[in-house]
Amino acid sequence: MTKQINIVSTKKLLPNQKQLLLDRDFVVIExxxxxxxxxxxxxxxxxxxxxxxxxxxxxxxxxxPNCSELKSKNVFCIGLKTKKLLAENGFNVIAYTGYAADLAEIISLIYNKESYTFFSGNLRRDILPNTLKENGIAFNEIEVYETSITSKKVTSKVDGILFFSPSAVESYLKLNTIKNEFCFCIGDTTAETLEKNNINNIIIAEKPSVENVLEAVIYYF
Known part of the structure; x- marks a missing residue:
């Protein structure tokens, strides 16, 4: 890079993740x-x-406290890191995908005679539960965590912004505008949230992981 590139990450990165950018002389605001x-x-x-x-x-x-009672159940999940966390804690993951739409399709096509309990957050997307309903698949939902918006004003000049969820897009736009900055997204639903706000400078990571978002930044700049 011949000029200083300023990157905003909308979540705090792990030290080794941040180092990938620092090693290439990016200025990282997180x-x-x-x-x-x-x-x-x-x-x-x-x-x-x-x-x-x-x-x-x-x-x-x-x-x-009753978590151990669940470990006899089969699990369907989104994300490789989610799968690893489940497996490390004794859960049996039989299918995982990168996106909710893909998981909904697998369940609807192959496992549609089964019943499901969906552990969700308060800002979860509708695509998975809606697809299950449309296909007459038995499921219930338990809300187990809450996501809240913690907007921050960014005063520095910014060349690129890293987004890891639709909620982070909404939070960023509460106090900031996006003009010519390049937006690096972890996945399609995050990118769609930007598009709904008439933002077009969007680059989607090849795979939905933090590391792939960082690779996209390094490759682009």
């Missing part, structure tokens, strides 16, 4: 634009299979 909080919930009326769409939901369920 703030948590959303916050998550575990909720108290009852593990009642649990169906034969479990659905997790985030690591936050897994972390919440792991803290429930």
């Amino acid at each position: 703030e948590d634009f959303i916050a998550t909080k575990i909720k108290n919930f009852e593990l009642s009326k649990i169906n034969d299979n479990l659905i997790f769409t985030s690591q936050n939901a897994v972390q919440s369920v792991l803290q429930n």
Whole structure:
């Protein structure tokens, strides 16, 4: 890079993740634009299979005193890191995908005679539960964590912004505008939220992971 490139990450990166950018002389500004909080919930009326769409939901369920009762169930989840977290804690993951739409399709086509309990957050997207309903698949939903918006004003000149969720896009836009900055997104639903706000300088990571977002930044600049 011949000029200083300023990057804003809408969540705090792990030290090794941030170092990938620092090693290439990026200036990195990082703030948590959303916050998550575990909720108290009852593990009642649990169906034969479990659905997790985030690591936050897994972390919440792991803290429930009756969590061990769930480990005999088969699990469907979104995200490789979510799958790893489940497997490390003794859950049997039989299917995982990068996106909710793909998971909904697998369940609807192959596992549609089964029943499910979906562990969700308060700002979850509608695509998975709506697809299950449309296909007459038995499921219930337990809200196990809350996401809240924690907007920050960015005063520095910015060349690129890293977004890891639709909620982070909404949070960023509360106090900031996006003009010519390039937006690097972890996945399609995050990119769609930007598009709905008439923002077009969007680059989507090849795979939905933080590391792939960082690779996209490095490759682009």
